[in-house]
Amino acid sequence: MEIDRQVAWxxxxxxxxxxxxxxxxxxxxxxAIKNGINASKLGDRQKLLQPAPPPVAPAGYRWxxxxxxxxxxxIRPER
Numbered sequence: 232m233e234i235d236r237q238v239a240w241x242x243x244x245x246x247x248x249x250x251x252x253x254x255x256x257x258x259x260x261x262x263a264i265k266n267g268i269n270a271s272k273l274g275d276r277q278k279l280l281q282p283a284p285p286p287v288a289p290a291g292y293r294w295x296x297x298x299x300x301x302x303x304x305x306i307r308p309e310r
Contacts, residue, residue: 288294 286294
């Protein structure tokens, strides 16, 4: 009878220890993944959603749209 009681207590404490170990492991793994995502800048969605600033022209120049009239050779295959 006494051995059965001791086995029951050992099983109970083993189960409690296993649950606590899995919970601690889960929390450690969760925070490691979260820190890894934040360190890789994948988690910073606000910066990803902001448009890039327009390019700045060098000093003394300005950006203009110019039509390119150069037409290259016709490279389509003959039919």
